[in-house]
Amino acid sequence: MRFATYEQDGTVHAGVAGEDGLHPLPDHTTVLDLVRAGLPAALEAGAAALRGPAVPPAAVRLRPPLEPPTVRDFVAFEEHVEGVVASVSGGAGVPPEWYDAPTFYFTNPYALLGAHDDVPIPPGCALFDFELEVAAVVGRDGASLDPARARDAIFGYTILNDWSARDLQRREMKVQLGPAKGKDSATTLGPWLVTADELAAHHDEDGFLALEMTVAVNGVRVGHDLLSNMGWPFAELVAYASRGTQVRAGDVLGSGTCGNGGCLAELWGRGREIPPLAPGDVVEMAVEGLGTIRNTVVAGTTLPPVARARPRLRHRTR
Template sequence: MRFARARHAGTEFTAAVAGDPGQEVLHALKGTTSVLDLAAAPGSAAEATAWALRSSAAVPVADAQLLPPVQPPSVRDFVTFEEHVEGVVRSVDGSTAVVPEWYEAPTFYFTNPHGLVGAHDDVPVPPGSSVLDFELEVAVVVGRAGQDVDPARAGEHVFGYTVFNDWSARDLQRREMRVNLGPAKGKDSATTLGPWIVTPDELEGFRDDEGFLALELQAFVDGERVGHDLLSNAGWTFEEMIAYASRGTWVRPGDVLGSGTCGNGGCLAELWGRRGRQDPPPLRPGNVVRLEVEGIGAVQNRVVPGADLAALPVVPPARTRSRRRERAVPDVVGGAR
């Protein structure tokens, strides 16, 4: 089964997706049913799909605007591809070493659930950035709440999978990460999610002997392929990512967990590190980025000019401050003591 959110004729709706690649159509689900509703109610997806295919008119995907397929409570993005880490580390400091801590656990950071964009939406350059990059990933959407989930049973918590593009302002990210607090403004302006969510049953045929989904991943800029990898080259399965994310806390229906960027050109920064130069160059307005994931689909976004930083409210640098430990308190005649 496949589920999308879309806008057509001024109306937003959640839909079951039917049809062959390139000829997909949307069948609206009953009433205000959302992907979150389906994820939170095990067994409801098949019934909702059957009703939609039987009762709703078909809307060609080409005639609709695809929205992010889910409005997630939270978005975690992992970094699970060793080859990606090697290339990006080299682009930052010239080293080729992956830190030992990377191998110990599937590290992630929280990113912005309010910055999601649809499969074909334009993506503005973040204010103040001149080094924009894409990141080719796959995301899992959680379908069942859990805490301290056993990796062996984490598959029971999967609702489906979708394509994930973690747009990255590398210049902003580089400055932020020198504070050792992880990326923030370098990552939160846009994340593409789409074109729809595919349920696990449709992808089981791609699973290898170690439990990884061996899906082909491809990245194109202006029609030229710049990246190609297999999802099964990740260091951890999605089930292991869910288990780690839930350790000591909760994952909830609708939570999105990104795989992290694949290797072999899953982003430009990795290629810059390997080639020792910005080749291909950072993304500019007019560039079109297309990411394809076997068994799921493709997203394609055009980069457009963003807001002029000079026109936005100015946030000053930190001012020099004293380190005194007591306030200056006004006296009864208006002076200070």
């Protein structure tokens, strides 16, 4: 089943995507409510909604499928790491530490955009980039989950575009903390949240989802990969996120960017001369079984330069 959040005439609704449009769920019901209720209850509510009238997709604005309490983004594709290390940090090869555990960072849950929203370039950014990813949504609370329980805890999946200000990211990463402003301006989620049962047939024998992923800029395909090229399956990512702490229903966990052109920075690191994104560029991402998101880049807010730090003082007493 495909759950969506949409806006119509200034009012936000939750619904189920069907062949004839979006079928509203009862008023005041959110997709996060359904996730927290558990998959069986969500499927029952969705089936009831599908028996009702549908709203034409052209009459609504798709919002992010849910409002997650947290968003973690992993870096689970080896090929992506290899290219971006050269582009962002000036290094070469994949750091040995990458193989030890699935690394992630927390990104901004307040900067989520819908499947067709415009995306402003962050202030001070001259190297704007996209990142083609898939995200898993946790369906139940848990702590220190093993991979088997973690897989059972996944409610569903959606497409994630982790928009990135590469020049800001390069500076931040040199401080050995981050990314920060290089990553928190915008993240697209959508078009809907596809429940895990719909994708069960796409799991291979090792638990990876073999879904085709593509990204195009202004109608020209730039990247193409299989989600099953991840270094760890989503069950391992959820288990690691919960290690020694908690995950909660509604948490979003991004796969990290796929390889083979999943972002411009990877291609820059491999010597490809492709310009960064500019106002007017249209980025379209499609993932098998999950749908398509399509965002237009627009000019962002112009702000004064950031103040530089003052040299440290040497006084030890007042």
